[in-house]
Amino acid sequence: MTRFNAFSLLKNALSGHKNWTEQWPDSQPKDEYDVVIVGAGGHGLGAAYYLATQHGITNIAVIDKGWLGGGNTGRNTTIIRSNYLYDESARLFDHSVDLWQNLSQELNYNVMYSNRGVLMLAHNVHDVQSFKRHVHANRLNGVDNRWLTPEECKEYCPPINISKNARYPVMGGALQERAGTARHDAVAWGYARGAAMRGVDIIQNCAVTAIRRNPDGSVAGVDTAKGFIKAKKVAVSASGHNTQVMATADVRLPLESMPLQALVSEPVKPVFPCVVMSNAVHAYCSQSDKGELVIGSGTDQYVSYSQRGGLPLIEHTVAAISEVFPIFNRMRMLRKWAGITDNTPDRSPIIGKTPVKNLYVNCGWGTGGFKATPGSAHVFAWTIAKDEPHPINAPFTLDRFRTGRLIDEAAAAAVAH
Amino acid sequence: MLLIHCPYCDETLPELEFTYAGEAHIARPENPSEMSDEDWQEFLFMRSNVKGPYHERWRHFHGCGRYFNAVRDTVSDKFLTTYKAGAPRPDLASLTEGLK
Numbered sequence: 001m002t003r004f005n006a007f008s009l010l011k012n013a014l015s016g017h018k019n020w021t022e023q024w025p026d027s028q029p030k031d032e033y034d035v036v037i038v039g040a041g042g043h044g045l046g047a048a049y050y051l052a053t054q055h056g057i058t059n060i061a062v063i064d065k066g067w068l069g070g071g072n073t074g075r076n077t078t079i080i081r082s083n084y085l086y087d088e089s090a091r092l093f094d095h096s097v098d099l100w101q102n103l104s105q106e107l108n109y110n111v112m113y114s115n116r117g118v119l120m121l122a123h124n125v126h127d128v129q130s131f132k133r134h135v136h137a138n139r140l141n142g143v144d145n146r147w148l149t150p151e152e153c154k155e156y157c158p159p160i161n162i163s164k165n166a167r168y169p170v171m172g173g174a175l176q177e178r179a180g181t182a183r184h185d186a187v188a189w190g191y192a193r194g195a196a197m198r199g200v201d202i203i204q205n206c207a208v209t210a211i212r213r214n215p216d217g218s219v220a221g222v223d224t225a226k227g228f229i230k231a232k233k234v235a236v237s238a239s240g241h242n243t244q245v246m247a248t249a250d251v252r253l254p255l256e257s258m259p260l261q262a263l264v265s266e267p268v269k270p271v272f273p274c275v276v277m278s279n280a281v282h283a284y285c286s287q288s289d290k291g292e293l294v295i296g297s298g299t300d301q302y303v304s305y306s307q308r309g310g311l312p313l314i315e316h317t318v319a320a321i322s323e324v325f326p327i328f329n330r331m332r333m334l335r336k337w338a339g340i341t342d343n344t345p346d347r348s349p350i351i352g353k354t355p356v357k358n359l360y361v362n363c364g365w366g367t368g369g370f371k372a373t374p375g376s377a378h379v380f381a382w383t384i385a386k387d388e389p390h391p392i393n394a395p396f397t398l399d400r401f402r403t404g405r406l407i408d409e410a411a412a413a414a415v416a417h
Numbered sequence: 418m419l420l421i422h423c424p425y426c427d428e429t430l431p432e433l434e435f436t437y438a439g440e441a442h443i444a445r446p447e448n449p450s451e452m453s454d455e456d457w458q459e460f461l462f463m464r465s466n467v468k469g470p471y472h473e474r475w476r477h478f479h480g481c482g483r484y485f486n487a488v489r490d491t492v493s494d495k496f497l498t499t500y501k502a503g504a505p506r507p508d509l510a511s512l513t514e515g516l517k
Contacts, residue, residue: 243466254462256439257491301437302419304491305468311418312433345462402458 001197004108023189024196029203029229033061035384036222036231038208038245039238040064041073042184043362043369045191045202046377047235047384049107052198054378055385060200061231062192063224065207069188072239075339076370077262077296079275079286081118081179083138083145088395088407089348090141095392096375097178103374109190111182112289116274118179119148119157121324123168123280131174138176148173157274159325167323168281181275181286181294187373210248211236211359218357219249235360235384240305240340242363251354253363254401255342258299259309260367263317263336265328267291276324283320293328295321299341299367309338341366346400348407351380351393360384361398422499423477424485430477438474440464441486442506470497470509488512 002008002021012020037044040062051057080100082093104110122128138145150162153173162170192202210223211234221230238245240257272287284296297317300310314336322329344364351362362380379390419432446452471491476484487499497512
């Protein structure tokens with residue numbers, strides 16, 4: 001695999017870009033691996049990358065039923081932020097934002113991380129109080145976040161309507177300047193390439209049908225569409241299908257899978273400089289480098305694996321966007337899609353060990369997993385390698401639903417939480 | 418847009434009239450004080466999250482206001498049947514016969 005730099009770019013330009021080598025081989029499974037990771041999204045590929053680079057484990061297979069990055073990694077709205085209320089969440093998500101800063105350099109792959117800022121608008125007294133509480137809690141945790149007046153919001157993001165006559169007038173906003181966006185496909189590709197360079201096999205279009213266990217209960221390997229693969233450790237990060245995969249190992253999870261929709265507009269010239277979220281009106285929006293407005297909708301209220309989602313939500317979302325940004329009300333939308341998110345009752349993820357020996361799970365990211373990709377992958381790799389949680393993911397156990405030590409971000413965070 | 422049949426109103430109406438109320442047939446504990454932490458975890462949080470025909474509760478919120486149960490295929494989102502709360506689980510085999 002060619003390392004990307006100015007020299008290789010120039011060399012390949014002179015030969016008409018016909019001699020680039022493949023970025024990762026389409027591997028076929030071997031009989032046995034030290035670690036098998038189920039799910040080749042950002043979290044799974046990232047875990048393989050960190051296992052290879054930081055823990056010296058390279059005999060790894062990442063197996064996916066589809067193509068890599070084709071699930072929620074390629075279906076989110078690419079927003080990155082860490083302005084979570086509770087200490088545990090702030091540590092986890094800020095760890096991720098720390099890793100985002102130099103991710104392109106580390107992976108030698110441009111993930112187009114852009115810390116353009118995330119602005120969360122307050123439209124009523126409750127919003128103002130709750131967001132100011134967030135600002136203070138974040139600052140105590142070393143997470144940047146500050147309060148803006150409506151005029152400052154308008155200055156930061158001119159398309160916002162701050163008219164007093166708006167149906168839901170803007171009363172201020174909380175701005176996290178270190179937050180922003182990244183190109184989601186490139187995150188999966190960068191981790192895949194980095195992992196493959198170090199000997200990790202990425203096996204696509206090969207569904208894992210069951211996790212097989214030894215007579216003593218520990219993990220033996222996985223049954224796949226391409227036969228049985230023996231594994232010392234199995235790690236599952238299969239987003240919407242975690243319930244089904246883990247059920248084959250008799251592990252029940254507190255998850256409900258629901259479609260989360262998003263849509264993009266026709267591309268236009270740069271008009272929208274940051275990410276804006278509005279909880280009360282339920283709109284969030286940013287502009288991609290291609291020029292499309294990237295608009296997040298909500299989750300359907302019912303369990304579904306359809307990857308489509310219902311139209312009433314799209315209608316509601318577009319109405320909300322027109323309310324907060326009247327200049328977009330005649331913009332045409334190009335396409336919409338849905339990803340299947342696995343939601344926990346407290347809307348915080350589960351990253352850690354399971355009751356089954358040598359089986360690990362990274363699930364329950366619900367509607368907010370993309371932003372956490374590097375941090376989650378990093379602590380998940382640690383957990384797999386050392387068979388114990390990293391201090392950052394130690395509170396995010398499966399056991400918390402038995403002990404009651406929930407991390408109840410549900411009512412406290414962004415628009416879709 | 419889902420079309421949902423309310424078994425009380427006996428009408429098929431758009432999903433906007435209804436709210437979702439999670440998995441069906443999860444009985445409240447009869448002796449809460451005798452429940453272990455594991456039992457509470459199971460009752461409060463664990464859901465079967467079926468991919469396929471799923472028993473679930475809906476409420477006809479902007480109508481009669483009553484809860485009822487449904488069987489819906491979570492892959493196609495197609496409703497196989499709806500039935501009144503308290504009624505036994507319908508026979509899945511007969512419901513899914515037409516789908517194959």
